[in-house]
Amino acid sequence: MRAATTLPEEAAEERDPVVRVYLAHVDRTLIAKNLTLTHEERLRQLMALQRMAAELRRAGREAAGR
Amino acid sequence: MIDYPALLRALHDHGVRFIIVGGAAATAHGSARLTQDLDIVYERSRENLSHLVAALSPHQPYLRGAPPGLPFQFDAETLRNGLNFTLTSKLGDVDLLGEIVGGGAYRALEPHAIEVELFGVRCLCLGLDKLIDVKRAAGRPKDLEALAELIAIRESRK
Numbered sequence: 001m002r003a004a005t006t007l008p009e010e011a012a013e014e015r016d017p018v019v020r021v022y023l024a025h026v027d028r029t030l031i032a033k034n035l036t037l038t039h040e041e042r043l044r045q046l047m048a049l050q051r052m053a054a055e056l057r058r059a060g061r062e063a064a065g066r
Numbered sequence: 067m068i069d070y071p072a073l074l075r076a077l078h079d080h081g082v083r084f085i086i087v088g089g090a091a092a093t094a095h096g097s098a099r100l101t102q103d104l105d106i107v108y109e110r111s112r113e114n115l116s117h118l119v120a121a122l123s124p125h126q127p128y129l130r131g132a133p134p135g136l137p138f139q140f141d142a143e144t145l146r147n148g149l150n151f152t153l154t155s156k157l158g159d160v161d162l163l164g165e166i167v168g169g170g171a172y173r174a175l176e177p178h179a180i181e182v183e184l185f186g187v188r189c190l191c192l193g194l195d196k197l198i199d200v201k202r203a204a205g206r207p208k209d210l211e212a213l214a215e216l217i218a219i220r221e222s223r224k
């Protein structure tokens with residue numbers, strides 16, 4: 001669920017209207033959290049996400065096959 | 067799923083000159099988006115092609131999405147005759163890119179890369195500003211949301 005956001009500085013300067021819309025809705029709380037991590041910790045988090053995504057796909061396939 | 071530690075270690079241990087680009091580079095810069103592969107731009111000297119083949123051959127690289135049984139030889143000649151290869155391997159999916167839109171080849175990208183330490187390996191990763199440039203140049207609809215996030219990361223770092 002997204003909280004209300006103010007228009008960030010770069011969104012106002014962005015020329016591409018589609019990117020401008022996306023910019024206004026980027027979840028900056030996730031970015032702020034990631035920026036506290038090291039490069040390696042960010043990659044490790046990505047691998048955990050990949051494992052989770054694979055597991056969700058497996059569970060989804062299994063549920064659909066029931 | 068991709069084994070980044072093993073892939074990066076294999077590339078490093080064989081002396082491959084490469085730059086991490088794409089989604090994994092975005093992750094290194096703080097992106098929260100999920101990517102499923104490793105994109106690298108590799109240097110195309112004869113020597114480096116041999117290193118790349120030695121690094122990845124043990125992990126059975128094969129053309130991703132191609133039917134099994136094609137006479138695909140992952141060797142230096144194949145790399146020399148092609149440019150960009152989307153591969154699957156025992157360590158996960160890896161894209162070997164001779165050049166990228168908006169960024170060019172290894173030599174052109176190298177000045178825009180930063181050195182990062184990942185899993186005990188020091189490797190080059192495309193810098194955030196250039197990553198934004200190449201995402202913008204690619205101009206694919208699917209890149210626009212990712213582009214917005216990279217711009218937001220740059221803003222968050224200020």
